Amino acid sequence: MFIAYFERAISRILLTVIVAVLPFMGGCSEDDNPIIDDPHDHEEDAPLHADADGFNLEIDGEVVYHQHQDHHEGGLTVNAGEEIEIHVHFLDADEKELHLDEIAPPPGEDEHDEDDHDHDGLESFSLRLTGYDSSIIKIHLDEDEHGHEGEEDHEEEHEEHGDALPFGLEGLKAGETEIKLQLLHGDHADYTAPLLIPVTVK
Numbered sequence: 016m017f018i019a020y021f022e023r024a025i026s027r028i029l030l031t032v033i034v035a036v037l038p039f040m041g042g043c044s045e046d047d048n049p050i051i052d053d054p055h056d057h058e059e060d061a062p063l064h065a066d067a068d069g070f071n072l073e074i075d076g077e078v079v080y081h082q083h084q085d086h087h088e089g090g091l092t093v094n095a096g097e098e099i100e101i102h103v104h105f106l107d108a109d110e111k112e113l114h115l116d117e118i119a120p121p122p123g124e125d126e127h128d129e130d131d132h133d134h135d136g137l138e139s140f141s142l143r144l145t146g147y148d149s150s151i152i153k154i155h156l157d158e159d160e161h162g163h164e165g166e167e168d169h170e171e172e173h174e175e176h177g178d179a180l181p182f183g184l185e186g187l188k189a190g191e192t193e194i195k196l197q198l199l200h201g202d203h204a205d206y207t208a209p210l211l212i213p214v215t216v217k
Contacts, residue, residue, distance in 0.1 A: 065113055065115060066205075067106065067107065067113055067198055068084055068106060069082050069083030069105070069110065070104060070105045070198075070208070071104045072104075072212070073102045073103075073104060073179065074099055074100070074102075082210055084209070085210070087210045091184060091194075091213070091214045092214075092215045092216075093152070093184055093186040093215075093216055094217050095188050096186060097185070097186050098183050098184065098186075100182075100183055100184075101181065101182055101183070103142060103179055103180045103181070103196070104178070105180075105206065112178065115180075116178055140205075141156070141180065141199045142182055142198065143196075143198075143199050143204070144156065144194050144197075146194060146211065147192045148192040150187060151186075151189075151190040151191070151214075151216050152184060152192060152214055153184075153187055154184060154185075154194075155183030155184075157183075189216050191215050192216075193212060193214065194211060195207075195208065196212060
């Protein structure tokens, strides 16, 4: 009598254990596990950015300064009382020019009409130039340049200089200084030049 009761009790315990374990057997895989991150989800959520490895500074179409990774050559020279316009062309790992106008604006930035699609990416970038002696040089950054240009002027500027970002450099007095350059995408820096740009004012 006791043995029969004991066997029934054991059977009930085993049945309870099997029922509790069944949901975790078989169909559980990485795809079904909500804790495991899907790398593709992060790729879709992450904003696109410019993978710059260097840049050229051009004046009137001529490269006067070149920096790529930990190598640089050239420099900027301006006379006191003179202002020059400089165009910055960013380079990829193979020292080829980056097409900034093909990079999407960061999330939350206002979208433009389809007619302006070719310039959406370029207009979401800007320059930050710091670290220089402001008693020797003055830098002019026109962040609203495209907004003040007419449509035809904008097209001509883009055709002539491609994806370059311009800035003005004014010599105040004779001396030497250096500039730290950053490429901003929205409100964050996609690229910070590892080397400072040498500037001489005559």
